[in-house]
Amino acid sequence: MTRCTVLSMEQALSLPSATLRFAQLGWRVIRIEAAPVGNSLPGDPNRYIGSRVADDDRRSYFIAPNVGKEAIALNLKDRRGQEVLRRLIKALDVDVFCCNTVPSRYHSLGIDYAALSAVKPDLIWAGISAMGPDHPEAPGYDPVIQAMCGYMEVTGDPKGSPTVMGLPVIDLKAGDEVYAGVLLALLERHETQRGKAIHVSMLQAAASWLITVLPLIDFGCAAAEITRAGNEHRKFIPTNVYPAKDGFVYLAIGSDAQWKRLTELAKFACLGNDIRSTNEGRHVEREAIHRDMAAVTVHYAIDEILADLRAATIPATRILNVRQVRDLPQLADKLTRTAMPDGRIIHMQPMAVDGAGTRRELPFAPKYGSDTRRILAEAGYPAAEIDALAAIGAVA
Secondary structure (H helix, E strand, C coil): CCCCEEEEECCCCHHHHHHHHHHHCCCEEEEEEECCCCCCCCCCHHHHCCCEEEECCEEHHHHHHHCCCEEEEECCCCHHHHHHHHHHHHHCCCCEEEECCCHHHHHHHCCCHHHHHHHCCCCEEEEEECCCCCCCCCCCCHHHHHHHCCCHHHCCCCCCCCCCCCCCHHHHHHHHHHHHHHHHHHHHHHHHCCCEEEEEEHHHHHHCCCCCCHHHHHHCCCHHHHCCCCCCCCCCCCEEEEEECCEEEEEECCCHHHHHHHHCCHHHHHHCCCHHHCHHHHHHCHHHHHHHHHHHHCCCCHHHHHHHHHHCCCCEEECCCHHHHHCCHHHCCCEEEEECCCCCEEEEEECCCCCCCCCCECCCCCCCCCCHHHHHHHCCCCHHHHHHHHHCCCEC
16 A cells, blocks of 8 residues: 655644544654644644543543654744745655645645645645635534534434534544545546645535435425434334333334334234334334333343344344443454553554554554654754754744
């Protein structure tokens, strides 16, 4: 696999999640953070979020998206810092430059595509922003975009308030779009020898996932079809959480054949009737079905219910917490790992897809600016010039 070099002016989660995927491919990823300003904490604010697990600037929320990377600090508000960036792109033969700042700052920081592609015409440039360059001042925060693009309206109890999702899905979606866009651009570059600019709008990327609800508007659908449904599926009945003697079971009936197999089980035979034999009929009796299902499941232990459902090849599971997910045997050899400075092994989320040559063990997340001096030297800067750049605040 070709080992590309990525320079990424990144912070928060959306872009670090994308460049983590490049690091997992074995690519070189160098994260750029801002030089200190006044008395504020230097670099990515996420460095200081969560518990202190390694040291003050590598806290719990920062580690997982930033393993396997190097870190430098540049002052891109200073023309000399911008000169360093351009030299790095050329001297390190950088393949990809990424950023996730507001587009209104691209030009003043010297990171716009026109400026950087002038240094290296085959450079792939990728930026994440709230709504793309047509809305250059808009800040992008995952829960705000969730509220704006309808996610909160379709999440939660139908009798309750709109609810934010439990994971930052829009940050991660935007990161995945950068990952896919860069891979496509590299393929195109192989054919054309030209670079490309990729602009990822968090709002547009998030709205692309409204595939099961947004088109229903033009079909004249009922309002209930595009709002909160709790744990139910709006289309497939019954799909829901049901009580058991010792907890809860989630089961999903995705076809009339599965419903037939369910009602052929002795425990669930009482649920069947002619109307309910089709999904359309089950919609008519959905509330009664959910009550009838709960009236059955509440009398049995989870393991007994799941054994019956497995025998009938009906998708079902107990509801696992995150600790239990980590311990699933199906994921035991898939988890990625890093080692703390004290040698303790940290287990992290698995890669989305296995691949030859990918890395499951990655070096620990870098300290702020820890690689600045070494990487500038690699780009040909003598020690005295690095000292001078640091003295004037162009690098840190």
